[in-house]
Amino acid sequence: DADVTQTPRNRITKTxxxxxxxxxxxxxxxxxxxxxxxxxxxxxxxxxxxxxKDINKGEISDGxxxxxxxxxxxxxxxxxxxxxxxxxxxxxxxxxxxxxxxxPGTRLTVT
Amino acid sequence: LAKTTQPISMxxxxxxxxxxxxxxxxxxxxxxxxxxxxxxxxxxxxxxQGYKTKVTNEVASxxxxxxxxxxxxxxxxxxxxxxAVYYCLVGVDTGRRALTFGSGTRLQVQP
Numbered sequence: 001d002a003d004v005t006q007t008p009r010n011r012i013t014k015t016x017x018x019x020x021x022x023x024x025x026x027x028x029x030x031x032x033x034x035x036x037x038x039x040x041x042x043x044x045x046x047x048x049x050x051x052x053k054d055i056n057k058g059e060i061s062d063g064x065x066x067x068x069x070x071x072x073x074x075x076x077x078x079x080x081x082x083x084x085x086x087x088x089x090x091x092x093x094x095x096x097x098x099x100x101x102x103x104p105g106t107r108l109t110v111t
Numbered sequence: 112l113a114k115t116t117q118p119i120s121m122x123x124x125x126x127x128x129x130x131x132x133x134x135x136x137x138x139x140x141x142x143x144x145x146x147x148x149x150x151x152x153x154x155x156x157x158x159x160q161g162y163k164t165k166v167t168n169e170v171a172s173x174x175x176x177x178x179x180x181x182x183x184x185x186x187x188x189x190x191x192x193x194x195a196v197y198y199c200l201v202g203v204d205t206g207r208r209a210l211t212f213g214s215g216t217r218l219q220v221q222p
Contacts, residue, residue: 035212041214042196042198042212042214042215043155043198043212044211044212045211045212058211059211088152090154090155092154099145099157099160100147100155100157101157102153102154102155102156103154104154105152105153105154107152
């Protein structure tokens with residue numbers, strides 16, 4: 001079984017809909033992250049959490065919210081999706097010095 | 112956070128050694144240097160991390176000069192499967208900071 005799982009893997013939704021992307025990890029790591037990647041570009045950090053009670057905004061948090069339900073679960077929500085949020089979303093986890101483990105990604109399309 | 116500069120793209124042929132250099136002029140005393148590899152539609156994968164001098168693992172070597180203002184990822188005898196984007200990250204994942212990914216270097220290996 002994969003250490004970091006993301007659901008759904010693909011999602012198509014309409015403008016204005018609320019969407020939740022979920023991430024679970026079995027590595028026992030304290031830290032979890034959500035990134036967004038647009039075609040041909042690098043990853044941009046949306047939110048990150050250093051433990052269940054410590055959640056921080058990243059570079060591009062506007063339009064997104066997160067919930068750290070447990071150490072192993074970190075969800076990303078788009079309260080009212082818009083087309084320019086169409087992207088590939090990655091969840092990652094880490095423990096200690098910087099080595100992050102990434103999930104398989106969620107491809108989100110907002111029409 | 113230390114800003115990094117990498118070449119946008121590089122080309123190589125199978126069997127050659129590839130060196131990708133990353134500049135990080137304002138690296139801080141506590142910062143580590145970390146490299147990730149990303150294949151299309153997959154999350155990045157940790158390659159190597161170092162603080163100073165040279166680090167080698169089964170995949171790559173990382174060369175860091177004494178002033179630490181740059182670093183070079185060395186991939187020995189590349190194959191077609193090494194075609195990917197390579198990211199250099201500089202920082203230390205402590206306190207309330209998280210590292211950020213830049214645009215990376217797109218390596219294309221040809222037969």
